[in-house]
Amino acid sequence: EDKVVQSPLSLVVHEGDTVTLNCSYEVTNFRSLLWYKQEKKAPTFLFMLTSSGIEKKSGRLSSILDKKELFSILNITATQTGDSAIYLCAVDSSNSGYALNFGKGTSLLVTP
Amino acid sequence: DAGVIQSPRHEVTEMGQEVTLRCKPISGHDYLFWYRQTMMRGLELLIYFNNNVPIDDSGMPEDRFSAKMPNASFSTLKIQPSEPRDSAVYFCASRVGLADGNEQFFGPGTRLTVL
Numbered sequence: 088e089d090k091v092v093q094s095p096l097s098l099v100v101h102e103g104d105t106v107t108l109n110c111s112y113e114v115t116n117f118r119s120l121l122w123y124k125q126e127k128k129a130p131t132f133l134f135m136l137t138s139s140g141i142e143k144k145s146g147r148l149s150s151i152l153d154k155k156e157l158f159s160i161l162n163i164t165a166t167q168t169g170d171s172a173i174y175l176c177a178v179d180s181s182n183s184g185y186a187l188n189f190g191k192g193t194s195l196l197v198t199p
Numbered sequence: 200d201a202g203v204i205q206s207p208r209h210e211v212t213e214m215g216q217e218v219t220l221r222c223k224p225i226s227g228h229d230y231l232f233w234y235r236q237t238m239m240r241g242l243e244l245l246i247y248f249n250n251n252v253p254i255d256d257s258g259m260p261e262d263r264f265s266a267k268m269p270n271a272s273f274s275t276l277k278i279q280p281s282e283p284r285d286s287a288v289y290f291c292a293s294r295v296g297l298a299d300g301n302e303q304f305f306g307p308g309t310r311l312t313v314l
Contacts, residue, residue, distance in 0.1 A: 119301060129203075129290060129305035130242075175242065179301040184247070184255055185230055185294070187301060191241035 089114040091178050093190035101198055104166050108193045110176030111158040120152055120159050121187065123175040130175055133161070166197045201225075203306035205291050211312045217279040220309045222291030223272055232292040232303060233266055233276050242290070248274065249296065281313045 090113045100106055112120065119137045123130035134143040136152035136159060143150050147166075152159045163170055173194050177187040204223040212218055224231045232247040246256040251268045259266070263282070268274040278285055288310050292303040 121302065123305075128307045132302050132304070135302055185249070185296075185301060186232065186244045186247055186255060187303060188244075189242040 089178065089180060089188050091176055091188050091190040093174075093176050093193050095193060096191065097194040097196070099196045099198060100166055102167060104197075105162065105164045106166060106195065108161040108163075108174050108176075108195070109158060110160070110190055112176075112178045113157065114178050114180040114188065116181040117154065118179045118181060121177045121179065122150055122159075122161050123177065125173040125175055125192070126171075133174075163195075166195075168197050168199055171195060171197045203291055203293055203304055205289075205306035205309050207309060208307060209310045209312075211314065212281055213314050214282055215280045216313075217277065218281045218285075218311060218313075220276040220289050220291075220311070222274045222276070222306060224274070224291070224293030225304055226272065227295065228293035228304075229271070229296040230294045230303075231268060231274050232294075233274070234290040234292065234305075236288045236290060236308075237286075245276070245289075278311075281311075283313045286311055286313050 092111050094109045119135050121135045122133040124133055134150045139154040147164045150161045173192040175192045176190040206221045229250050233245040234242050236242045245258045246266045248268045266276045288308045290308045291306045294303045
């Protein structure tokens with residue numbers, strides 16, 4: 088059975104800190120890994136990763152995939168209180184058709 | 200672009216009642232997904248449709264749950280009879296079938312409370 092495991096489950100940091108969120112997966116026929124940010128409502132798309140070693144970057148957020156070791160990290164530099172949210176990792180594999188298999192998420196709280 | 204639209208946003212009902220959740224996908228998207236999110240289990244897929252046809256309903260918990268997609272712009276998820284353990288946030292998401300990758304766009308969710 089496909090598995091997606093995120094760590095840590097929750098994290099509290101101070102504004103300005105840098106955080107690293109982890110996502111490991113065990114799937115067959117991997118296609119892509121996606122990161123979403125969920126505040127009080129719907130998950131919103133951040134990144135999609137398909138190739139190892141190629142960093143995706145958007146402002147203070149960046150992410151990279153390691154297909155050999157089966158994990159991805161999401162980095163947030165110079166955190167702000169607006170970064171407080173649940174960060175979800177999801178894996179797309181041909182085993183599950185077009186459905187995404189989500190991890191349980193990392194809850195990030197950035198304090199002033 | 201209005202995004203994925205869901206209604207109602209909140210629903211409180213009593214055990215045993217029928218509940219119907221509604222979703223309008225983004226125009227032109229030919230895949231529609233229903234997810235359920237709880238603290239204990241996270242975000243779980245219930246069912247998804249392609250071109251209005253159910254493709255995978257293996258995540259539907261039991262016969263009390265049913266979903267339909269009568270046309271490309273509307274889907275319903277029905278729970279009958281509802282139970283307290285069905286309390287969760289239900290999300291609908293859609294995507295374009297031919298796009299690279301599998302970026303899904305989520306609606307705002309329906310928070311269901313069954314008393």
